[in-house]
Amino acid sequence: MYEFFKTLDRRWIFLMMFLAVAVPILIIGATGRTFPEEPTSLARAVFHAIEDLPEGSKVLLSYDYDPASEGELSPMATMFAYHCAAKRHRMYFMALWPVGPQMVDDTIENVLKKDFPELEYGKDYVNLGYKSGYEGVIKVIITDFTELYTTDTRGTPWGTIPMCQEVSSVQDMDLLVNVSAGYAGTKEWVQYAVTPYPKLTMVAGCTGVQAPLLYPYIPQQLQGLLGAIKGAAEYEALVTECYGARMARRDAEGNPMVDDDGMYVIRGKYTEGIRRMGPQLVAHLLMILLIIVGNVIYFVERRKEGRR
């Protein structure tokens, strides 16, 4: 057994990882059963930052990611939009990444148009689109939107969009929400928006790679943070707990559906993060096992060399 592990081809590890991720996806996909989530204080802070705002508040949602990070970030992007829409906040979507507007469009199609058809483009939400310049964009729009955003992503002039007439800069926003996959993202928003203008409040969701680098900003510069898919799952648990009746599947009479435990059966598109925690659990167990095996082999080898 020792010799087997010592000379194990890395491709067997790839295969094990494939099974560790694939099998839970298939099981969860077939049964619909997921693991319970216990939200941490950071996820609660994000939830309350949106929940405690009065109805109709102005929220800037900057979706600074692309399809490469969709697995981690689209669940939180979906929930941010749902939460803001459920609270009837006015949503100003924008992006510092070129593919960001498509991510915004996906969210608008899947969440706002399907579940909030009463919301009107231009009055309740607007997609301002992408501008190049990374932190330069933040630096400009923190004092004047129209210097860069002359139109929205559809080409409608800024001045003719009703909800845009109420804001002149980022400082007019009641909350900044950032979904970040790297540069430019949460760090730049903290550096060029929140730190120089401390009256601004910001929460963010980010990839796992970024999360440890952003913790030092909490809580003074960043009110709350959703770290990777775990943070997304916790936030989903909080939003579904609060708005479960609205997010649940409907029976023939249009009533929200409940399971054996009396819990609402939430529609699949709002439990993406929670579903992905199943493969996470099994894959992490495999990782831990491999690290232990690797260390045992290392120490046994070192001991053998010492004897020689």
Add this chain to the structure above:
Amino acid sequence: MKRETLIWTMVLLFGALLFLANGVMRGAGRAYVKEVPMQFVNVAEPGEVEADWIRYNSELALDEALCTQRFEEIPPELRVSWTRLEKAERGEYLTHQATEGADNPYRVSVSRTIGVWVAALFTLFLFSFLYKDNPLYKIAEASVVGVSAAYWMVIGFWDVIVPNLFGKVAPGIVRVWAIPGLEDPPNYWYLVPLILGIMLLWRLVPKGSWIGRWPLAFVIGTTAGIRLIGFIQADFLSQIRNTVIPVVAVDQAGGFAFWDSLKNAIVIIGVLAGLVYFFFSIEHKGVVGKTARLGIWFLMVTFGAAFGYTVMGRIALFAIRLEFLFDDWLWLIDPTMKRVPDEVVTAAATLLTALGAG
């Protein structure tokens, strides 16, 4: 052919045949769209220069005499129509197929179906690198690079150069050509970045490439200035302020908050120990050496946390690719019930609710 290669080729061929059979027999991998008719009429008064297009069948159209006619009877110069294709699901298609038959606005989209298959095959091509480098991986890699470069160029032109440069310098032309509602007056200050941009492109010319250094110097200087201020404010001064926290914390009732105190103490000790480790003007011996050693421990914990988060992130990315393959391509799972007709979903929901109530 080596025996190992032959076995793997056979396995891959068998897998490909299975996938193909799944696609042909079950229709797996199909994508659906909804046809939405877009009909607009020009309700501008006779003699008005500017057209006034409104949507036929909208609330605004109720007040217009022109819109009381059937759309086809309106003079062709006063109407325009096209069909917009919106993303739809198989469940919606099946639901409407049962009730509307030939008038079903939902249909299979050939182009989007090809898109799903290309995405799935390219995912597999990229995964194939885990076995070993191969031409299929190279094709997928080169395609991603090429498409990304082209996409960035197109986005940069239409989202930045057209509205933010041409639209500022010559709004009249852009109004006619690209953005009809543009109302801003010309702002000739934007000629400065235009000139700098042209100077930057001069690098491509064999003679006079030094001209490109001037705008480059401008870019480097301004970027350095902006970033310096950002880091000093957000990552230096603010971080010092964030570390000035009470070691003995009190809760809202005025009592001793043990966990908050412990957390604050760890933050302060961690910061100080980490700083001592990076302070090389004093030899790391005695108390300084032990503190530096503690600093290393804190750094190791940080690296461990970063590694853990990275692993979590990568597994999440892997999971969504597999979800795409199993759900959108192979139709093995359907967690969002998008391929089930509405009546089946509601029947299942009713049954489950009844069981839950029972």
